[in-house]
Amino acid sequence: MDIQLKRGLLDVCVLAAIKNEDSYGYKIIKDLKPYIELSESTLYTILKRLETAKMLTVRSAEHEGRLRKYYRVTQAGLKRIEEFKTEWKEVISVYQFVIKEDLHE
Amino acid sequence: MDIQLKRGLLDVCVLAAIKNEDSYGYKIIKDLKPYIELSESTLYTILKRLETAKMLTVRSAEHEGRLRKYYRVTQAGLKRIEEFKTEWKEVISVYQFVIKEDLHE
DNA sequence: CCGTATACTTCGTGATACGATGTATAGCGT
DNA sequence: ACGCTATACATCGTATCACGAAGTATACGG
Numbered sequence: 212m213d214i215q216l217k218r219g220l221l222d223v224c225v226l227a228a229i230k231n232e233d234s235y236g237y238k239i240i241k242d243l244k245p246y247i248e249l250s251e252s253t254l255y256t257i258l259k260r261l262e263t264a265k266m267l268t269v270r271s272a273e274h275e276g277r278l279r280k281y282y283r284v285t286q287a288g289l290k291r292i293e294e295f296k297t298e299w300k301e302v303i304s305v306y307q308f309v310i311k312e313d314l315h316e
Numbered sequence: 317m318d319i320q321l322k323r324g325l326l327d328v329c330v331l332a333a334i335k336n337e338d339s340y341g342y343k344i345i346k347d348l349k350p351y352i353e354l355s356e357s358t359l360y361t362i363l364k365r366l367e368t369a370k371m372l373t374v375r376s377a378e379h380e381g382r383l384r385k386y387y388r389v390t391q392a393g394l395k396r397i398e399e400f401k402t403e404w405k406e407v408i409s410v411y412q413f414v415i416k417e418d419l420h421e
Numbered sequence: 422c423c424g425t426a427t428a429c430t431t432c433g434t435g436a437t438a439c440g441a442t443g444t445a446t447a448g449c450g451t
Numbered sequence: 452a453c454g455c456t457a458t459a460c461a462t463c464g465t466a467t468c469a470c471g472a473a474g475t476a477t478a479c480g481g
Contacts, residue, residue, distance in 0.1 A: 212406050214436080214469060216324030220410050221469080227414040237428055246413045247406075253469050255429065260468090276477050277428055296415060301317050301352075305325050308351045309332040310401060319438060320468080326438080342459055358438050360461065365437090381446055382459055 212247060219302075221249060223295045225257050226266060226288050233281045258282060266291055317352060324407075326354060328400045330362050331371060331393045338386045363387060371396055 224247055228239045236254055243249065249257075261267045266288035271280050329352055333344045341359055348354065354362075366372045371393035376385050 212410075213324060213403060215327075216403060216407060218323045218437095218468070219318060219321030220407070220414075222320075223414050224410060227416070235428080237426095243413075246410050250470060251429075252431085252471070255431090256468075256470090275427090278476090279428070292414065298318060298321060299411065302321060302325070305317075305329060305351050306404065308348075309325075309328050309397065311332070323437070323468095340459080342457090355439060356460075357440070357462080361437075361439090380458090383445090384459070 217247065217249075220247060221253070221257055222261065223292060225254065225261065226284055226292055229267070229282050229284050230289070230292065233283045235279045235281050239282075261288065322352065322354075325352060326358070326362055327366065328397060330359065330366065331389055331397055334372070334387050334389050335394070335397070338388045340384045340386050344387075366393065 224243055225239060228234060228242050234242070236251065236258065240249060240251065240254055258267065258269075262269060262282075264287070266285055267282045268285055269280050269282055271278060273279070329348055330344060333339060333347050339347070341356065341363065345354060345356065345359055363372065363374075367374060367387075369392070371390055372387045373390055374385050374387055376383060378384070
């Protein structure tokens with residue numbers, strides 16, 4: 212997918228990936244893969260950003276010798292998803308404009 | 317609209333605004349206003365970019381003492397719009413993922 | 422013991438939307 | 452005559468952000 216199109220979707224995708232069950236970086240990438248691909252550097256940047264924005268909380272846990280940082284969505288994170296749904300109406304209106312064919316064609 | 321969401325839409329919006337009839341900067345902004353807002357600095361950057369990418373051609377014309385630069389969409393520009401339509405299927409799939417509610421909720 | 426998967430981190434770069442600022446003309450009201 | 456608004460295009464600097472590259476470290480199968 213075009214990198215510019217992704218920009219508006221990635222944050223919300225990550226929130227959605229964690230929404231129903233706490234998750235961690237590596238798993239998020241795998242879960243999102245069928246829908247949208249993102250690299251590790253991209254994801255960890257996003258996680259940091261969402262954490263700073265208090266849309267996520269983190270807890271570290273050891274899992275089979277490896278560190279895992281589990282992320283949980285906060286109320287602010289859920290709110291962000293709801294706002295996205297609202298904004299989507301505008302997006303659809305823009306899309307309709309773009310695909311609108313002139314009657315003369 | 318969120319600036320990140322706009323990123324994937326603006327280029328195609330500008331192309332769509334010109335598609336059926338040659339247009340110029342100031343008019344494009346007004347025509348797009350009901351759907352998506354963009355500043356002059358943003359638009360002229362986009363027009364330059366699309367011109368460089370050969371998706372637009374320009375011709376200057378004088379109109380009541382003022383300069384106007386009329387833009388016309390090229391075949392490459394039309395192709396870009398078609399590609400956008402194709403990409404949109406992916407976007408919709410991502411959107412469905414984001415709004416999907418867990419059954420337990 | 423070597424390759425692959427797991428797991429997180431940091432750095433630098435390129436793309437790009439925007440505000441601020443500037444230039445210039447036309448037209449309208451007072 | 453003067454000021455204000457609309458029209459019209461241009462440039463500069465800044466902040467945001469996705470990504471590739473590179474690094475660190477452990478577990479496990481062959």
